[in-house]
Amino acid sequence: MCYFNGMTLLTVDNLSKTYATADGPFAVLRGVSMTLEAGESLALTGESGSGKSTLLHLIGGLDRPDAGSILLQGQDIARLDDAGRAALRRGTVGVVFQQFNLIPSLKIADNIAFQARLAGRHDADWCAVLADRMGLTDHLRKYPEQLSGGQQQRVAIARTLAPRPALVLADEPTGNLDEGTAATVMDMMLELVAETGAGLLMVTHSQALAGRLQRRLHLRAGQVA
Amino acid sequence: MTRAAFGALLSHWWRNPLQLFTLLAGLALATGLWSGVQAINAEARASYDAAASTLDEGRYDRLVARDGGAFAQDNYIALRRAGWQVSPMVTGDLNGVRLIGLDALTAPSGMGPVSLGGGTDLGAFLTGSAQVFANAATAARLDGVEVLIADDLANDTAVADIGTAQALLGREGLIDSLLVMPDQPVGLPALGEVAPDLTMQAAQGGTDIAGLTDSFHLNLTAFGLLSFAVGIFIVHGAIGLAFEQRRGMVRTLRALGVPLNRLIGLMLAELLVFALVAGVIGVALGYVIAALLLPDVAATLRGLYGADVSGNLQLRPVWWLSGLGIAFAGTLIAGGSALWGISKMPLLAAAQPRALAMAAGRRARWQLVVALVLLALAAVLVFTADGLVAGFAMLGALLIGAAFALPPVLNAVLAFASARAKGVTAQWFWADTRQQLPGLSLALMALMLAIAANVGVSTMVSSFRLTFTGFLDQRLASELYVSTDSAEQTAALISYAETEGVAVLPIQSADVQIAGHPAEVFGTRDHATYRDNWQFLQSSAGAWDATFAGQAVVINEQLARRAGLALGDPVTFGSVTLPVAGIYGDYGNPVGQVVLVEDVFATEFPHVVARQFGLRISGDVGDFVNDLTAATGIGAGQTIDQAGIKAVSLAIFERTFTVTTALNILTLAVAGFAILMSLLTLAAMRVPQLAPAWAMGMTRAALGRLELLRAVMLAVLTAVLALPLGLALAWVLLAVVNVAAFGWQLPMYLFPLDYARLGGFALVAAVLAAGWPAWRLARTPPGDLLKVFANER
Amino acid sequence: MNAKAFVLCLLPVTATAQGFAGLGTDVDGFSTPAPNPVFDFPADHGPHPDYRIEWWYLTANLEDADGTPYGLQWTLFRSALAPYDVEGWQSPQLWMGHAAVTTETDHFVAERLARGGIGQAGVVADPFNAWIDDWALEGDWQMMQMRASGTDFAYQMDLTANGPLVFHGDGGYSVKSAAGQASYYYSQPFFDISGTLQLPTGDVEVTGSAWLDREWSSQPLAENQTGWDWFSLSFDDGDKLMGFRLQQDDGMNYTSATWITADGDATPYPDGALQVEPLGLNAADVPVRWRLTLPDRGVDVTVQAINDDAWMATSVPYWEGPVTFEGTHQGRGYLEMTGYE
Structure with missing residues (x-):
């Protein structure tokens, strides 16, 4: 299946999610709707607790909505079971986490290739290109703990892009990095994502970062502002 | 996908070989001890069977x-x-x-x-x-x-x-x-x-020997189970730690698209591979243990019971299978809760130390509840247990309940000490020890079970030995037994013995029915031999005086239990009715016995003529026999040198201790190993905890000494708590399990010196286990301690 | 397998492993029967250790005062591991005794085994005595005594011969197969017998007639022969018939018969003269009803077991029991069947 730029990749319709908390139920998302075209990049902004991370998790198949639908490549992922959502996470969607979430006992080369291997479409040449573009070529035989935070996040980004996902989700990808490093990592990420033609949905609280993406969606109290 | 995910799971072990070693070694040691004991048991049984089928002499x-x-x-x-x-x-x-x-x-x-x-x-x-x-x-x-x-x-x-x-x-x-x-x-x-x-x-029927050897085997089996329980605690600790450390990885794997079921399946497969490897190593280890101990065990059994056990060991498929089976079962028991936790872990919840701490608190409360329930169950079973299964259930409830109760009890003790500590170092020491407790509690439980098992088994074996030697003294009191084959020979024997000043005690018996049970009545002559050597389980004052006066009888435990006779109850056979003045232990004898003074016996059983006699000889038995033959024509073939038999029996009995001591040391070694591994795995976490104390002016050497002291103090506390548990264990083995299995109770004796020695062993194990981690800690480069502060943001 | 069963496995005469077919094995070193025998009595009443197997085989039809029929068997088998005998445990001669009493409802069996050379069992020709343990058959072949005992029965019998010895086949050379296997075989079928049966129900005084067979050989069966059915019939008019059928594994049979007149004249009949046909099986699939025809003597009778369940549950099991017959002739006799286990 191939989606060209300009076709609708993602359609979120009237999405709701409520969490139980110590103070009673808390409606994180209240009827959010949005779309993302293939190859398009979108910044998801909002205050802490506005529901932007929850929206990201729901789209990434990490959690299930209470109501509404998420059409990704025409498939409603809100209706998928555990195995279906796992398959989605393996092959279609890639997530870049704030905490990198590398596998500490695997070397960098294996971490980069890991998700592609899980998805069953490992491409050594492509991994080498990603490592080169991310400036990791000298570190392939090291373990994550031997790398700096910026380097680790670059590994995570390479890992996400290795299986060529249709949609990249990023949750404050540079939130754990200092300013200089964050800018470099963000440049590399945006460039590579654009090259692969994947759609990008990035949660950030930085107006500057948000400005570098094609579109911006602001959430306030669980609704599109 | 499967390969990549499995590779990622396994990569954890290559990066943390010490954890892998702990896991495999703990499981292998546990399996080894279990299968070693089983091997000794199986080999001994196989030898009996072969010997029995060779001859079957007893059957005809x-x-x-x-x-x-x-x-x-x-x-x-x-x-x-x-x-x-x-x-x-x-x-x-x-x-x-x-x-x-x-x-x-x-x-x-x-x-x-x-x-x-x-x-x-x-x-x-x-x-x-x-x-x-x-x-x-x-x-x-x-x-x-x-x-x-x-x-x-x-x-x-x-x-x-x-x-x-x-x-x-x-x-x-x-x-x-x-x-x-x-x-x-x-x-x-x-x-x-x-x-x-x-x-x-x-025909012998064989019950006498079988009863005693079965008792010995049953107790060895109980020991094997206990050793295995100790091992399971280690494995549980190692698996729990490994899973805890891989929670992040598990979450990442799931986020990257590995389905939960697949992940659980892979982790289960991983555990089973470990169980197989450790099981094979363990069984081999058990073979070595058994091979080292078997000559002594064989000699012990042969000497004790006359059971013919060859000193050779064969690898038998039965204990290969049982060893591997127990390794798998143990791994699944130990890994089950960890896997359950993984399966219930939400995908999104970030590592929340507070939540984890709360979960740990909940677990601690649950453990306490389980402990109390199990201990209550054990207490109920004390009064209601009837049969072997109930006896073992009680044993299990007691041990597991006590193990679960250990952390809260230790925690209470530490809280008590902490509240009364004077000086900042002491306060910090106690508080820090309390903080350490959760990480060490599994190892301490293992140590407690090991010490308790050792106390229990030592008590059991030593009580068995005391009882049995007493029994030998009682039964083989006469130095020489003589059978005569005619009234003339009897007369010649008695007159010769009189001239030599040797007491002749006739042995005469008749078969009777008492309260519907077959029993033997023995006619006995009044002699100090009985008063000096026979040990009563229960007796009224002047039991022998009353018996020799023809006013009472003494009976064995078997008859008392079967016929429901207590002191003072009347015993009736033929025209005789006399009260019970004493009950004596008669180990391994299936038949009830009554001892009666010879006059009454002669009146009641006039046709029974004594043809066997016990002779009390003060000098050399061989010389006496030679002289007896010369004087009366009674041949050596008609005599039995009981003194010689007894000496050999007792000498060989001492070898039981070789086995017991060896098993004690092995179990403690396993527990010591658990402590070592726990401390080593905790060491990495210790640095951030110790850094503030170091920063505030304590030297690294002082910190190291305190680490060692802490381990020793915890070991001592655990040992103190293990002592009553061990005694309870011994009591269950002797008074509940043995009665359920064989119908007779072994009296329990206490051996404070043995316990002190065991405590010493436990202390040595703790010092050896804590020494290296403490030394490593004392050598921590200051840079590592500084890093703690640098990393904190 | 216990040692005893093992020993029995290898007993040539009683080869349980191969059944009675084992009788058709090699002869190595043993003597074999030859035609035109010249018997030497009383020596030939005694054992012939250079022959592999030999037996003293007595069966009797008895009845008590009420006319209730009984069957009785006393047999001593000799089996040689090697064709010689010596004193002591080293003797290669092995002995096996079977005794039985058959009533209409019960069948009592006992078995004894013994080594030769030590006096526990054996046969002496003169004065004749055949014994194993406390069992014995002794006397001068005119007047004899016989006894046996088991865990649940015993008997003591007196025998009186009132006729001559009868020689089967060609003067005592009895051919057993077309291939020429043969044995020496003679009988004393004319014993009057009386005595006491001790049975669990009490002692029974009985009288009747007995038939004593003597036979020895080294290879009595051909290789393809798997068992035999042997009949001894006493006709009410005083004539007697001995006949046997040897079963072959190809379904064919080899038969032989001897017609014995009341005064002891014997006429042998070759293969095929006697026809034997099973008519009915018992619960264990052993034929206990037979049709026997010997056209040359006008005999066509139906033979019926007195007790269908006369199975000899001995080391080597077989069927042996008393029978009655009717048809052209009436009378009683004994039937032995092997090869059915």
């Missing part, structure tokens, strides 16, 4: 010569010609091998142990070609004969045709005994008419 009545020696073959022919269905046997020593000659045509069916393969030349076997059957090990020691291999024969035993055996032993025309077939033809003439020189020896 036998005809033997009155003088105990060999007799002419003519007797055999005369008996057969009179219709007696008997089968001849001759036995003797051939190059240190017990050669048994039998006649295959007349031997009872099922007695020949020899599974003879096809192609055996029967003609050669029966017609004097010097063919004997033996197992491969024994065959190597037999020269000059043609040995046919029969692997189901016991070691050191060879079987040949009786004609061949007579020739090989140089005993042509002689027979040692005749087995009497259970089925005899009608119209059989009396034995005395056909073979007046022979006498019938009743």
Whole structure:
């Protein structure tokens, strides 16, 4: 299946999610709707607790909505079971986490290739290109703990892009990095994502970062502002 | 996907080889100890069985010569010609091998142990070609004969045709005994008419030996289970830690698209691979343990019970399987809760230390509840337990309950100490120890179980030994036993003994029924022998005085239990009714006994004439026998040197301790290993905890010393708590399990010195286990300690 | 397998492993019967250790005062591992005794085994005595005594011969197969017998007639022969018939018969003269009803077991029991069947 730029990749319709908390139920998302075209990049902004991370998790198949639908490549992922959502996470969607979430006992080369291997479409040449573009070529035989935070996040980004996902989700990808490093990592990420033609949905609280993406969606109290 | 995910899971172990080693070593040690004990047990049993099937002597009545020696073959022919269905046997020593000659045509069916393969030349076997059957090990020691291999024969035993055996032993025309077939033809003439020189020896039934050896085996099995429980705690700790450390990885794997079921399956497969590897190592280890201990165990059993156990060990599929099975079961028990936790872990919840701490708190409360429930169950079972299964259930409830109760109890003790600590270092020490407790609690539980098991088993074995030696003193009090075969010989014996100033105690008994149970009544002469040597389980004041005055009887425990007799209850047989003045232990005897003064006995059983006598001899027994033979014509074959038998029995009994001590040290080594591994895995977490103390001015050496002191202090506390648990364990083994299994209770004795020594061992184990981590800690580079502060943001 | 069963496995005469077919094995070193025998009595009443097997085989039809029929068997088998004998356990001669009493409802069996050379069992020709343990058959072949005992029965019998010895086949040379296997075989079928049966129900005084067979050989069966059916019939008019059928594994049979007149004249009949046909099986699939025809003597009778369940559950099991017959002739006799286990 191939989606060209300009076709609708993602359609979120009237999405709701409520969490139980110590103070009673808390409606994180209240009827959010949005779309993302293939190859398009979108910044998801909002205050802490506005529901932007929850929206990201729901789209990434990490959690299930209470109501509404998420059409990704025409498939409603809100209706998928555990195995279906796992398959989605393996092959279609890639997530870049704030905490990198590398596998500490695997070397960098294996971490980069890991998700592609899980998805069953490992491409050594492509991994080498990603490592080169991310400036990791000298570190392939090291373990994550031997790398700096910026380097680790670059590994995570390479890992996400290795299986060529249709949609990249990023949750404050540079939130754990200092300013200089964050800018470099963000440049590399945006460039590579654009090259692969994947759609990008990035949660950030930085107006500057948000400005570098094609579109911006602001959430306030669980609704599109 | 599967390969990549499995590779990621396994990569954890390559990056953390110490954890892998802990896991495998703990499981292997646990399996090893278990299968070692099982191997000793299985080997001993197999040897009994082989020996029993070789001979089956106990199963048949036998005809033997009155003088105990060999007799002419003519007797055999005369008996057969009179219709007696008997089968001849001759036995003797051939190059240190017990050669048994039998006649295959007349031997009872099922007695020949020899599974003879096809192609055996029967003609050669029966017609004097010097063919004997033996197992491969024994065959190597037999020269000059043609040995046919029969692997189901016991070691050191060879079987040949009786004609061949007579020739090989140089005993042509002689027979040692005749087995009497259970089925005899009608119209059989009396034995005395056909073979007046022979006498019938009743079948042994075998219960006496079997009872004692089974008791020993049961207790060894209980010990094996306890050792395994100790091992399981280690494995549980190691698996729990490994899973805890991989929570992040598990979450990442799931986020990257590995389905939960697949992940659980992979982790289960991983555990089973470990169980297989550790199980194989463990069984091999058990073989080594058993091989090292078996010669002593064999000697112990042979000496104790006369049971013939060969000192060789064979790898038996049964204990390979049981060893591997227990390794798998243990791994699944230990890994089950960890896997359950993984399966319930939400995908999104970030690592929340507070939540984890709360979960740990909930777990601690749950453990306490479980502990209380189990201990309550054990308490209830004390009063209601009836039967072996209930006895073991009680044992399990007691031990697991106590183990679960250990962390809260230790925590309370530490809180108490902490509240009363003077000085900042002491306060910090106690508080820090409390913080350490959760990480160490599994290892401490293992240590407690190990110490308790050792206390329990030492108490059991030592009580067994004391009881048994007392029993031997009681039963083998007379230095010499003499059988006479005529009234003239009896008179000659008594008059000779009188001239020598030797006390003669007649042994005379009659079979009776008491309260519907078969029992033996013994007529006994008043003598200090009884007052000095017989130990009562219960007795009223002046029990022997009343008995010898003909006003009371003493009975054995078996009769008391079966007939429900207590002190003072009347015992009736024939025209006699007398109260019970004492109950004595009579270990391994299946039949009830009553001891009565000889006058009353003679009145009630006038036809019974004593033909066996115990003689109290102060000098050399051999000299006395020589003089006795010269003076009265009573041959050495009519005497039994009881003093000699007793000395040998007691000497060999001491070897039980070799085994017990060796098993003690092994179990403690396993527990020490658990402590070492826990401390090593905790070491990495310790640095951030110790850094503030270091920053505030404590030296690294002082910190190291405190670490060591902490471990030793915890070990001592645990040992103190383990002592009552061990004693409870011993009591359950002796008073509940043994009674349920065998119908008699072993009295329990306390051995404070042994416990002190065990405590010492435990302390040494703790010091050895804590020493290296403490030393490493004292050597922590200051940079690492500084990093703690640098990393904190 | 226990040693005893093993020993029995290899007993040539009683080869359980191969069944009675084992009788058709090699002869190595043993003598074999030859035609035109010259018997030497009383020596030939005794054992012939150079022949592999030999037996003293007595069967009797008895009845008590009420006319209730009984069957009785006393047999001593000799089996040689080698063709010689010596004193002591080294003797290669093995002995096996079977005794039985059959009533209409019960069948009592006992078995004894013994080694030769030590005096436990054996046969002496003169004065004649055959014994194993307390069992014995002794006397001068005119007046004899016989006893045996088991766990649930015993008997003591007196025998009186009132006719001559009868020689089967060609003067005592009895051919057993087309291939020429043969044995020496003679009988004393004319014993009057009386005595006491001790049974669990009490002692029974009985009288009747007995038939004593003597036979020895080294290879009595051909290799393809798997068992035999042997009949001894006493006709009410005093004539007697001995006949046997040897079963072959190809379904064919070999028969032989001897017609014995009341005064002891014997006429042998070759293979095929006697026809034997099973009519009915018992619960264990052993034929206990037979049709026997010997056209040359006008005999066509139906033979019926008195007790269908006369199975000898001995080391080597077989069927042996008393029979009655009717048809052209009436009378009683004994039937032995092997090869059915």
